[in-house]
Amino acid sequence: MNVFFQTWPWYISGFLIGMIMLCLIYFGKHFGMSSNLESLCSMSGLGKKVAYFNFDWKTNKWNLMVVVGAILGGFVAAHFMYDPTNVSINPKTIDQLSLLGIEAANGKLAPDALFGNQIYKSPKSILILIIGGVLIGFGTRYAGGCTSGHAISGLSNLQLPSLKAVIGFFIGGLLMAHFILPLIF
Amino acid sequence: MKFIKFLLVGFVFGIVLTKSEAVSWYRIYEMFHFQSFHMFGIISVAIATGIIGIQLIKRNNIKAIDGSTIIIKDKEKGSARYIIGGIFFGLGWGLVGSCPGPIFILIGAGVFPVILVLIGALIGTILYGVLKDKLPH
Numbered sequence: 382m383n384v385f386f387q388t389w390p391w392y393i394s395g396f397l398i399g400m401i402m403l404c405l406i407y408f409g410k411h412f413g414m415s416s417n418l419e420s421l422c423s424m425s426g427l428g429k430k431v432a433y434f435n436f437d438w439k440t441n442k443w444n445l446m447v448v449v450g451a452i453l454g455g456f457v458a459a460h461f462m463y464d465p466t467n468v469s470i471n472p473k474t475i476d477q478l479s480l481l482g483i484e485a486a487n488g489k490l491a492p493d494a495l496f497g498n499q500i501y502k503s504p505k506s507i508l509i510l511i512i513g514g515v516l517i518g519f520g521t522r523y524a525g526g527c528t529s530g531h532a533i534s535g536l537s538n539l540q541l542p543s544l545k546a547v548i549g550f551f552i553g554g555l556l557m558a559h560f561i562l563p564l565i566f
Numbered sequence: 567m568k569f570i571k572f573l574l575v576g577f578v579f580g581i582v583l584t585k586s587e588a589v590s591w592y593r594i595y596e597m598f599h600f601q602s603f604h605m606f607g608i609i610s611v612a613i614a615t616g617i618i619g620i621q622l623i624k625r626n627n628i629k630a631i632d633g634s635t636i637i638i639k640d641k642e643k644g645s646a647r648y649i650i651g652g653i654f655f656g657l658g659w660g661l662v663g664s665c666p667g668p669i670f671i672l673i674g675a676g677v678f679p680v681i682l683v684l685i686g687a688l689i690g691t692i693l694y695g696v697l698k699d700k701l702p703h
Contacts, residue, residue, distance in 0.1 A: 549652015
Protein backbone atom coordinates (compact mmCIF):
# COMPACT_ATOMS: atom_id res chain seq x y z
CA MET A 382 0.00 0.00 0.00
CA ASN A 383 3.00 2.24 0.52
CA VAL A 384 3.32 2.67 -3.21
CA PHE A 385 -0.14 4.20 -3.31
CA PHE A 386 0.83 6.97 -0.91
CA GLN A 387 4.23 7.75 -2.34
CA THR A 388 4.96 9.58 -5.57
CA TRP A 389 3.50 7.55 -8.41
CA PRO A 390 5.96 6.41 -11.07
CA TRP A 391 5.86 8.15 -14.43
CA TYR A 392 4.72 5.10 -16.41
CA ILE A 393 1.64 4.58 -14.23
CA SER A 394 0.81 8.29 -14.08
CA GLY A 395 1.29 8.75 -17.83
CA PHE A 396 -0.84 5.72 -18.62
CA LEU A 397 -3.65 6.96 -16.37
CA ILE A 398 -3.56 10.44 -17.93
CA GLY A 399 -3.80 8.83 -21.38
CA MET A 400 -6.76 6.77 -20.17
CA ILE A 401 -8.46 9.87 -18.76
CA MET A 402 -8.26 11.48 -22.18
CA LEU A 403 -9.60 8.32 -23.86
CA CYS A 404 -12.41 8.16 -21.28
CA LEU A 405 -13.50 11.69 -22.18
CA ILE A 406 -13.41 10.81 -25.88
CA TYR A 407 -15.53 7.73 -25.13
CA PHE A 408 -17.98 10.01 -23.33
CA GLY A 409 -18.25 11.97 -26.57
CA LYS A 410 -16.15 14.89 -25.28
CA HIS A 411 -12.49 15.85 -25.31
CA PHE A 412 -9.64 16.49 -22.88
CA GLY A 413 -8.84 20.19 -22.56
CA MET A 414 -8.58 22.16 -19.35
CA SER A 415 -7.85 25.69 -20.54
CA SER A 416 -11.19 26.08 -22.34
CA ASN A 417 -12.74 26.15 -18.88
CA LEU A 418 -11.18 29.58 -18.42
CA GLU A 419 -13.29 30.74 -21.35
CA SER A 420 -16.42 29.17 -19.88
CA LEU A 421 -15.80 30.93 -16.57
CA CYS A 422 -15.51 34.26 -18.40
CA SER A 423 -18.68 33.59 -20.35
CA MET A 424 -20.48 32.52 -17.18
CA SER A 425 -19.78 35.85 -15.57
CA GLY A 426 -21.69 37.60 -18.36
CA LEU A 427 -18.70 38.94 -20.27
CA GLY A 428 -20.34 37.83 -23.51
CA LYS A 429 -22.38 41.02 -23.51
CA LYS A 430 -19.23 43.12 -23.73
CA VAL A 431 -16.79 40.91 -25.60
CA ALA A 432 -18.10 38.89 -28.56
CA TYR A 433 -15.52 36.16 -27.98
CA PHE A 434 -17.28 35.16 -24.77
CA ASN A 435 -20.73 35.27 -26.33
CA PHE A 436 -21.41 31.54 -26.37
CA ASP A 437 -23.56 29.23 -24.34
CA TRP A 438 -21.22 28.15 -21.54
CA LYS A 439 -23.80 25.60 -20.43
CA THR A 440 -22.69 23.36 -23.32
CA ASN A 441 -19.36 23.14 -21.47
CA LYS A 442 -20.90 22.29 -18.12
CA TRP A 443 -19.48 18.78 -18.37
CA ASN A 444 -15.94 20.23 -18.48
CA LEU A 445 -16.63 22.41 -15.46
CA MET A 446 -17.65 19.20 -13.68
CA VAL A 447 -14.24 17.78 -14.59
CA VAL A 448 -12.76 20.87 -12.92
CA VAL A 449 -14.82 20.39 -9.77
CA GLY A 450 -13.73 16.75 -9.71
CA ALA A 451 -10.09 17.75 -10.20
CA ILE A 452 -10.28 20.16 -7.24
CA LEU A 453 -11.75 17.40 -5.06
CA GLY A 454 -9.11 14.97 -6.32
CA GLY A 455 -6.37 17.44 -5.43
CA PHE A 456 -7.86 17.80 -1.95
CA VAL A 457 -8.11 14.06 -1.32
CA ALA A 458 -4.63 13.32 -2.73
CA ALA A 459 -2.98 16.07 -0.71
CA HIS A 460 -4.78 15.33 2.55
CA PHE A 461 -5.35 11.59 2.65
CA MET A 462 -2.80 10.03 0.31
CA TYR A 463 0.26 11.89 1.33
CA ASP A 464 3.60 10.37 2.29
CA PRO A 465 6.31 13.01 2.58
CA THR A 466 9.16 10.49 2.76
CA ASN A 467 9.43 9.97 -0.96
CA VAL A 468 10.67 13.04 -2.70
CA SER A 469 13.27 12.56 -5.35
CA ILE A 470 13.88 15.95 -6.86
CA ASN A 471 17.29 16.02 -8.54
CA PRO A 472 19.85 17.27 -5.94
CA LYS A 473 21.33 19.49 -8.68
CA THR A 474 17.96 21.16 -9.07
CA ILE A 475 17.78 21.73 -5.33
CA ASP A 476 21.27 23.28 -5.26
CA GLN A 477 20.45 25.52 -8.18
CA LEU A 478 17.23 26.68 -6.55
CA SER A 479 18.90 27.42 -3.23
CA LEU A 480 21.17 29.84 -5.08
CA LEU A 481 18.01 31.64 -6.20
CA GLY A 482 16.72 31.65 -2.63
CA ILE A 483 14.10 29.01 -3.29
CA GLU A 484 13.96 26.32 -0.61
CA ALA A 485 14.05 22.55 -1.23
CA ALA A 486 10.77 20.76 -1.84
CA ASN A 487 10.80 18.42 1.19
CA GLY A 488 7.53 16.96 0.06
CA LYS A 489 5.87 20.24 -0.85
CA LEU A 490 4.25 20.81 -4.22
CA ALA A 491 5.14 24.49 -4.40
CA PRO A 492 7.94 26.54 -2.84
CA ASP A 493 7.06 28.95 -0.05
CA ALA A 494 9.27 31.49 -1.79
CA LEU A 495 6.55 31.77 -4.43
CA PHE A 496 3.43 30.33 -2.81
CA GLY A 497 3.92 30.80 0.96
CA ASN A 498 1.49 32.94 2.95
CA GLN A 499 4.09 35.67 3.37
CA ILE A 500 3.72 36.54 -0.31
CA TYR A 501 0.56 38.52 0.44
CA LYS A 502 2.81 41.12 2.07
CA SER A 503 4.97 41.49 -1.01
CA PRO A 504 3.56 43.26 -4.06
CA LYS A 505 6.34 41.73 -6.14
CA SER A 506 5.37 38.18 -5.19
CA ILE A 507 1.69 38.87 -5.84
CA LEU A 508 2.56 40.34 -9.23
CA ILE A 509 4.69 37.31 -10.17
CA LEU A 510 1.73 34.99 -9.62
CA ILE A 511 -0.73 37.23 -11.43
CA ILE A 512 1.60 37.84 -14.38
CA GLY A 513 2.31 34.10 -14.58
CA GLY A 514 -1.44 33.58 -14.69
CA VAL A 515 -1.96 36.22 -17.38
CA LEU A 516 0.71 34.56 -19.55
CA ILE A 517 -0.97 31.18 -19.06
CA GLY A 518 -4.50 32.45 -19.77
CA PHE A 519 -3.53 34.58 -22.74
CA GLY A 520 -1.12 32.00 -24.17
CA THR A 521 -3.41 28.99 -23.91
CA ARG A 522 -6.33 30.81 -25.49
CA TYR A 523 -4.11 32.21 -28.23
CA ALA A 524 -2.64 28.77 -28.94
CA GLY A 525 -6.05 27.17 -28.53
CA GLY A 526 -5.02 24.72 -25.86
CA CYS A 527 -2.60 23.84 -23.09
CA THR A 528 -0.78 20.72 -21.97
CA SER A 529 -3.97 18.67 -21.98
CA GLY A 530 -5.46 20.01 -25.21
CA HIS A 531 -2.29 20.14 -27.32
CA ALA A 532 0.48 18.08 -25.72
CA ILE A 533 -1.70 15.12 -24.72
CA SER A 534 -4.86 15.25 -26.89
CA GLY A 535 -3.39 16.88 -29.98
CA LEU A 536 -0.20 14.84 -30.18
CA SER A 537 -2.15 11.64 -29.48
CA ASN A 538 -4.18 12.45 -32.56
CA LEU A 539 -0.98 13.24 -34.51
CA GLN A 540 -1.87 16.89 -35.06
CA LEU A 541 0.89 19.03 -36.55
CA PRO A 542 -0.52 22.28 -35.09
CA SER A 543 -0.28 20.72 -31.62
CA LEU A 544 3.37 19.89 -32.22
CA LYS A 545 3.96 23.55 -33.13
CA ALA A 546 2.18 24.60 -29.94
CA VAL A 547 4.21 22.19 -27.79
CA ILE A 548 7.44 23.49 -29.37
CA GLY A 549 6.21 26.96 -28.42
CA PHE A 550 5.49 25.80 -24.85
CA PHE A 551 9.06 24.61 -24.53
CA ILE A 552 10.63 27.70 -26.09
CA GLY A 553 8.72 29.81 -23.55
CA GLY A 554 9.41 27.49 -20.64
CA LEU A 555 13.12 27.20 -21.40
CA LEU A 556 13.47 30.97 -21.78
CA MET A 557 11.75 31.45 -18.43
CA ALA A 558 13.56 28.73 -16.49
CA HIS A 559 17.05 29.53 -17.80
CA PHE A 560 17.12 33.26 -18.42
CA ILE A 561 14.21 35.12 -16.86
CA LEU A 562 13.71 33.27 -13.56
CA PRO A 563 17.31 33.99 -12.39
CA LEU A 564 16.66 37.70 -13.05
CA ILE A 565 13.48 37.71 -10.98
CA PHE A 566 14.91 35.91 -7.93
CA MET B 567 -26.75 12.50 -12.91
CA LYS B 568 -25.22 12.52 -16.37
CA PHE B 569 -22.49 14.77 -14.99
CA ILE B 570 -21.35 12.28 -12.34
CA LYS B 571 -19.01 10.51 -14.76
CA PHE B 572 -17.29 13.79 -15.56
CA LEU B 573 -16.94 14.56 -11.89
CA LEU B 574 -15.36 11.13 -11.42
CA VAL B 575 -12.95 11.54 -14.35
CA GLY B 576 -11.93 14.92 -12.93
CA PHE B 577 -11.49 13.37 -9.50
CA VAL B 578 -9.12 10.70 -10.83
CA PHE B 579 -7.32 13.39 -12.87
CA GLY B 580 -6.79 15.47 -9.73
CA ILE B 581 -5.43 12.50 -7.79
CA VAL B 582 -3.15 11.33 -10.60
CA LEU B 583 -1.68 14.76 -11.20
CA THR B 584 -1.10 15.34 -7.50
CA LYS B 585 0.35 11.89 -6.79
CA SER B 586 2.56 12.02 -9.88
CA GLU B 587 3.69 15.49 -8.75
CA ALA B 588 2.89 16.86 -12.19
CA VAL B 589 1.29 19.74 -10.28
CA SER B 590 4.57 20.44 -8.50
CA TRP B 591 6.39 23.68 -9.26
CA TYR B 592 9.64 21.80 -8.61
CA ARG B 593 8.85 19.15 -11.19
CA ILE B 594 8.24 21.76 -13.88
CA TYR B 595 11.45 23.59 -13.04
CA GLU B 596 13.31 20.28 -13.10
CA MET B 597 11.74 19.45 -16.47
CA PHE B 598 12.77 22.73 -18.08
CA HIS B 599 16.31 22.14 -16.82
CA PHE B 600 16.32 18.56 -18.15
CA GLN B 601 17.34 17.35 -14.71
CA SER B 602 14.80 14.59 -14.45
CA PHE B 603 13.07 12.17 -16.76
CA HIS B 604 9.93 12.10 -14.60
CA MET B 605 7.80 14.71 -16.42
CA PHE B 606 9.02 13.65 -19.86
CA GLY B 607 8.15 10.07 -18.95
CA ILE B 608 4.64 11.04 -17.84
CA ILE B 609 3.94 13.08 -20.96
CA SER B 610 5.42 10.48 -23.34
CA VAL B 611 3.51 7.57 -21.83
CA ALA B 612 0.29 9.61 -21.81
CA ILE B 613 0.76 10.39 -25.51
CA ALA B 614 1.72 6.78 -26.36
CA THR B 615 -1.40 5.54 -24.55
CA GLY B 616 -3.44 8.16 -26.37
CA ILE B 617 -2.05 7.32 -29.82
CA ILE B 618 -2.77 3.60 -29.36
CA GLY B 619 -6.24 4.28 -27.95
CA ILE B 620 -7.23 6.72 -30.68
CA GLN B 621 -5.99 4.35 -33.39
CA LEU B 622 -8.02 1.53 -31.84
CA ILE B 623 -11.10 3.76 -31.74
CA LYS B 624 -10.65 4.85 -35.36
CA ARG B 625 -9.82 1.43 -36.81
CA ASN B 626 -12.54 -0.45 -35.00
CA ASN B 627 -15.09 2.31 -35.41
CA ILE B 628 -15.81 2.25 -31.69
CA LYS B 629 -18.91 4.24 -30.75
CA ALA B 630 -19.22 6.69 -27.88
CA ILE B 631 -21.02 5.74 -24.68
CA ASP B 632 -24.34 7.02 -26.06
CA GLY B 633 -23.96 5.08 -29.30
CA SER B 634 -22.99 8.09 -31.40
CA THR B 635 -19.99 8.14 -33.70
CA ILE B 636 -16.82 9.42 -32.09
CA ILE B 637 -15.57 12.52 -33.87
CA ILE B 638 -12.14 13.84 -32.96
CA LYS B 639 -11.82 17.27 -34.49
CA ASP B 640 -8.60 18.16 -36.28
CA LYS B 641 -6.87 21.31 -35.05
CA GLU B 642 -7.14 24.29 -37.36
CA LYS B 643 -4.18 24.73 -39.69
CA GLY B 644 -1.78 27.55 -39.01
CA SER B 645 1.49 28.36 -37.34
CA ALA B 646 1.61 31.83 -35.83
CA ARG B 647 -1.05 31.30 -33.19
CA TYR B 648 0.44 27.99 -32.08
CA ILE B 649 4.03 29.16 -31.85
CA ILE B 650 3.38 32.65 -30.41
CA GLY B 651 0.55 31.57 -28.14
CA GLY B 652 2.61 28.56 -27.13
CA ILE B 653 5.56 30.73 -26.15
CA PHE B 654 3.34 32.96 -24.00
CA PHE B 655 1.93 29.93 -22.24
CA GLY B 656 5.39 28.39 -21.83
CA LEU B 657 6.67 31.56 -20.16
CA GLY B 658 3.82 31.39 -17.66
CA TRP B 659 4.22 27.65 -17.16
CA GLY B 660 7.93 28.06 -16.44
CA LEU B 661 7.29 30.92 -14.03
CA VAL B 662 4.47 29.67 -11.82
CA GLY B 663 4.92 26.00 -12.64
CA SER B 664 1.31 25.18 -13.33
CA CYS B 665 -0.80 24.77 -16.41
CA PRO B 666 -4.58 25.26 -16.34
CA GLY B 667 -5.42 21.78 -14.94
CA PRO B 668 -2.98 21.99 -12.03
CA ILE B 669 -4.13 25.52 -11.20
CA PHE B 670 -7.47 24.05 -10.15
CA ILE B 671 -5.97 20.92 -8.61
CA LEU B 672 -3.56 22.95 -6.46
CA ILE B 673 -6.44 25.00 -5.08
CA GLY B 674 -7.96 21.71 -3.97
CA ALA B 675 -4.62 20.60 -2.56
CA GLY B 676 -4.61 23.70 -0.36
CA VAL B 677 -2.00 25.84 -2.13
CA PHE B 678 -4.28 28.84 -1.96
CA PRO B 679 -1.98 31.52 -3.42
CA VAL B 680 -2.60 29.71 -6.73
CA ILE B 681 -5.91 31.59 -6.69
CA LEU B 682 -3.84 34.62 -7.74
CA VAL B 683 -2.60 32.61 -10.72
CA LEU B 684 -6.21 31.71 -11.55
CA ILE B 685 -7.23 35.37 -11.38
CA GLY B 686 -4.31 36.19 -13.69
CA ALA B 687 -5.32 33.39 -16.06
CA LEU B 688 -8.86 34.78 -16.25
CA ILE B 689 -7.46 38.26 -16.95
CA GLY B 690 -5.25 36.75 -19.66
CA THR B 691 -8.24 34.96 -21.17
CA ILE B 692 -10.23 38.21 -21.26
CA LEU B 693 -7.22 39.97 -22.79
CA TYR B 694 -7.17 37.41 -25.58
CA GLY B 695 -10.92 37.70 -26.08
CA VAL B 696 -10.57 41.46 -26.50
CA LEU B 697 -7.47 41.42 -28.69
CA LYS B 698 -8.26 38.33 -30.75
CA ASP B 699 -9.05 40.06 -34.04
CA LYS B 700 -5.90 42.16 -33.89
CA LEU B 701 -3.55 39.22 -33.38
CA PRO B 702 -1.93 37.14 -36.13
CA HIS B 703 -3.33 33.61 -36.22
